[in-house]
Amino acid sequence: MNDLEASRRVILSGKGLTKYFGGLAALLNVDFELYEGEILGLIGPNGAGKTTLFHLVAGAYKPTRGRIEFRGEDITGLRPDVVCKKGIARTFQITRPFLEMTTLENVMVGSYFGSFARAPLRECQAKSEEILSLVGLQDRRDVPASQLTLVERKMLEFARALATQPSVLLLDEVIAGLNPTEILQVTELIKRIRQEGMTIFMIEHVMKAVMDVSDRVIVLHHGQKIADGDPEVVVANPEVIEAYLGGTMHAQAT
Ligand SMILES: Nc1ncnc2c1ncn2[C@@H]1O[C@H](COP(=O)(O)OP(=O)(O)O)[C@@H](O)[C@H]1O
Numbered sequence: 027m028n029d030l031e032a033s034r035r036v037i038l039s040g041k042g043l044t045k046y047f048g049g050l051a052a053l054l055n056v057d058f059e060l061y062e063g064e065i066l067g068l069i070g071p072n073g074a075g076k077t078t079l080f081h082l083v084a085g086a087y088k089p090t091r092g093r094i095e096f097r098g099e100d101i102t103g104l105r106p107d108v109v110c111k112k113g114i115a116r117t118f119q120i121t122r123p124f125l126e127m128t129t130l131e132n133v134m135v136g137s138y139f140g141s142f143a144r145a146p147l148r149e150c151q152a153k154s155e156e157i158l159s160l161v162g163l164q165d166r167r168d169v170p171a172s173q174l175t176l177v178e179r180k181m182l183e184f185a186r187a188l189a190t191q192p193s194v195l196l197l198d199e200v201i202a203g204l205n206p207t208e209i210l211q212v213t214e215l216i217k218r219i220r221q222e223g224m225t226i227f228m229i230e231h232v233m234k235a236v237m238d239v240s241d242r243v244i245v246l247h248h249g250q251k252i253a254d255g256d257p258e259v260v261v262a263n264p265e266v267i268e269a270y271l272g273g274t275m276h277a278q279a280t
């Protein structure tokens with residue numbers, strides 16, 4: 027840990043996180059710490075347990091063992107809506123907007139579920155429009171979500187999460203399937219959101235994007251944490267390279 031990290035506050039942490047599905051340990055004794063204001067990348071091959079870790083944090087699954095703390099409070103096993111109201115929002119690997127609703131309405135639903143709940147409708151709409159501008163969807167506000175392109179849906183997914191007014195944002199492969207220009211658009215947005223004070227924990231498969239945007243990276247392999255640290259150092263770690271099919275990650279990262 028460097029001096030900067032030591033001086034920062036841990037906002038979210040997991041200790042000994044373990045999740046079994048039948049006999050399979052999707053996660054085994056994973057410890058992690060997320061510092062306030064950082065962008066932490068979570069990487070690892072398919073099936074490594076990345077999404078499972080987010081499910082545990084967000085309350086979609088209860089851990090078999092282990093403990094999750096948010097701002098020093100034990101939040102292990104709390105329901106997803108409770109976790110969300112406390113200030114942890116997530117996007118899903120597979121986007122799932124309400125297709126018949128407009129872009130704006132989808133964002134407004136997000137604001138109803140979050141810590142902004144019970145605000146007057148007009149206030150809620152104004153906030154949602156502001157968020158649509160931030161993600162660049164203001165011109166698409168009245169279009170049904172079913173008519174959005176892939177990148178627009180990803181941006182909507184972002185907007186819905188932001189509408190809950192979180193302090194921590196969990197991003198699950200938000201740039202998967204996008205072209206390089208679109209990836210740049212999303213990574214710029216992530217950096218902008220962080221500048222405004224958000225703490226970001228992001229799962230990503232596209233190595234270059236993770237390297238560009240993350241302050242620190244955690245690597246999972248077969249449910250276990252095999253590396254945690256500076257992106258440049260982690261990507262050169264032989265165990266990490268081995269986990270990614272004998273060096274293809276290194277090629278992708280450069
Ligand atoms: N609901 C579930 N039931 C059974 N097995 C699951 C379930 N969710 C995930 N798994 C298994 O747990 C492992 C980790 O999955 P996941 O967390 O989705 O990996 P990643 O997101 O890193 O690709 C995989 O072997 C996957 O098949």
Ligand SMILES: [Mg+2]
Pocket residue numbers: 076077078119
């Ligand atoms: Mg996943």
